[in-house]
Amino acid sequence: MAESNELRKAGLKVTLPRVKIMQILESSEPRHMSAEDVYKTLIDAGEDVGLATVYRVLTQFEAAGLVIRHNFDGGHAVFELDDGEHHDHIVCVDTGEVFEFFDEKIEKRQKKIAEDMGFELVDHSLVLYVKQK
Amino acid sequence: MAESNELRKAGLKVTLPRVKIMQILESSEPRHMSAEDVYKTLIDAGEDVGLATVYRVLTQFEAAGLVIRHNFDGGHAVFELDDGEHHDHIVCVDTGEVFEFFDEKIEKRQKKIAEDMGFELVDHSLVLYVKQK
DNA sequence: CTAATTGCAAAAGCTTTGCAGCGCA
DNA sequence: TGCGCTGCAAAGCTTTTGCAATTAG
Numbered sequence: 156m157a158e159s160n161e162l163r164k165a166g167l168k169v170t171l172p173r174v175k176i177m178q179i180l181e182s183s184e185p186r187h188m189s190a191e192d193v194y195k196t197l198i199d200a201g202e203d204v205g206l207a208t209v210y211r212v213l214t215q216f217e218a219a220g221l222v223i224r225h226n227f228d229g230g231h232a233v234f235e236l237d238d239g240e241h242h243d244h245i246v247c248v249d250t251g252e253v254f255e256f257f258d259e260k261i262e263k264r265q266k267k268i269a270e271d272m273g274f275e276l277v278d279h280s281l282v283l284y285v286k287q288k
Numbered sequence: 289m290a291e292s293n294e295l296r297k298a299g300l301k302v303t304l305p306r307v308k309i310m311q312i313l314e315s316s317e318p319r320h321m322s323a324e325d326v327y328k329t330l331i332d333a334g335e336d337v338g339l340a341t342v343y344r345v346l347t348q349f350e351a352a353g354l355v356i357r358h359n360f361d362g363g364h365a366v367f368e369l370d371d372g373e374h375h376d377h378i379v380c381v382d383t384g385e386v387f388e389f390f391d392e393k394i395e396k397r398q399k400k401i402a403e404d405m406g407f408e409l410v411d412h413s414l415v416l417y418v419k420q421k
Numbered sequence: 422c423t424a425a426t427t428g429c430a431a432a433a434g435c436t437t438t439g440c441a442g443c444g445c446a
Numbered sequence: 447t448g449c450g451c452t453g454c455a456a457a458g459c460t461t462t463t464g465c466a467a468t469t470a471g
Binding site for chain 2: 226228245247248254256258260261264265268269272273274275276277278279280281282283284285286287288
Binding site: 167168170171172173203204205206207208211230 | 449450460
């Protein structure tokens with residue numbers, strides 16, 4: 156199975172919690188889940204995994220570059236699978252829904268701004284908060 | 289004094305903690321402070337104000353539109369005086385320093401992206417994480 | 422005078438950590 | 447077998463809240 160290889164490649168033992176969590180992230184809709192969301196999904200599926208393990212696994216996945224952690228407003232982090240395609244986010248303040256977008260012009264402009272100030276851009280976080288018209 | 293008027297205008301009683309906190313925010317360098325930063329500054333100045341009060345006052349200031357709360361990475365919120373001029377932020381991952389910038393092109397592009405998706409842009413958060421070259 | 426405000430301490434919410442036992446390789 | 451991993455419970459951190467005492471208007 157695909158998950159096993161990704162885990163091994165990351166130097167992580169192939170354990171049930173890790174495989175299950177990876178599967179949940181791969182098949183989840185919406186794609187952005189909090190640790191609590193993952194934990195609940197696991198419990199609902201009858202898996203006996205602790206919340207601490209979910210946090211540990213997600214943190215390991217992040218370190219391994221398998222997932223990305225976002226700190227949107229609201230106190231809790233959300234995670235999404237890193238598919239290698241960078242994108243930014245749109246959060247609807249009415250429904251909480253999260254959408255993704257990518258805009259070449261904004262990306263380039265950000266790079267230029269950082270460089271004009273004598274820095275190297277290593278990362279960025281752009282979130283548009285919107286509401287329905 | 290200027291602070292008193294701003295407070296009265298916001299419908300808040302002019303109390304010592306509020307005036308002191310407002311003064312700290314007005315004169316602070318760097319401009320971005322956490323609740324803890326404000327609290328420490330107060331204590332160092334010999335003021336007997338509780339941390340809970342700092343949080344309450346900052347939250348009231350935010351509701352009144354006097355300050356803006358940011359949730360940069362790192363678990364704790366930072367506050368800055370709202371001078372009416374919108375700007376985004378650059379955070380140096382080496383030093384933790386915070387810089388401000390404003391880019392008309394990015395602003396316009398964001399608005400267009402939200403509208404193209406049928407939404408109304410109500411707010412946005414853009415942070416560039418950079419390092420020294 | 423009276424409602425708003427404050428300090429303290431306790432509680433809350435998210436996340437991390439210590440530890441003994443379990444399980445993958 | 448041996449070290450990594452897990453579950454549980456406890457601890458950590460930032461932030462919020464309850465409450466009695468204090469204070470602004």
